[in-house]
Amino acid sequence: MESISQELLFFSELAKGITAQFGENCEVVIHDWSKPYESTIVAIEHGHVTGRNVGDPGTNLGLEIMRGTSDGDNRHNYVTQTVDGRILRSTSMYVKNNEGTIIGAVCINFDITDLMMAEKTLQSLTASGLQPIRESFVSNVNELLDTLLQETQEIIGRPPALMSKEDKIRLIQLLDQKGAFLIKKSGEKICSYLGISKFTLYNYLEESKSSDDIGGSKE
Known part of the structure; x- marks a missing residue:
């Protein structure tokens, strides 16, 4: 476990209790947002569920909250999927x-893949009220x-090669x-992906912000 703030120390102990209660298929992750986003995980129990370790990054959901484009409300009982196709029932709570x-953040990810295979007899446990949300679990x-x-x-x-200027501005806005x-x-990676210079990227970013201020988000 990395050095962890006093505010989050209790949750690292709570993580051990939750995973002891629910077993090997239950992962609990503690994120410290005082760390760089590429290494926010300061404690993790049963990291084999998503293949992550202490020092790994948060997910796309946390990025959206940090950016202010998501409300930051706790998310309970949503369904997501790992890179290797395992189905998870997840909860994300923000401290x-x-x-x-x-x-x-305190995030609980319970692998329900085997339960889904027995859906006919366990449907009430695995399918009731679950809403799919796209969340990316990565180690890099x-x-x-x-x-x-x-x-x-x-x-x-459309792929970058076929994108118009307006498409690229919209993609940068997203x-x-x-x-x-x-x-x-x-x-640097976005410039390479779109085939544009840094100067153009900054111009497009400013244009996207201007259009968002005038017309509001298109999402």
């Missing part, structure tokens, strides 16, 4: 300090950026809303 600022922050690029390209509906520019050196 606030006395001033109401989010300083970290560059993989998270790759995922964000792929998601935004899917929204635009990346910004998802918190991509909070990732170190993300600009």
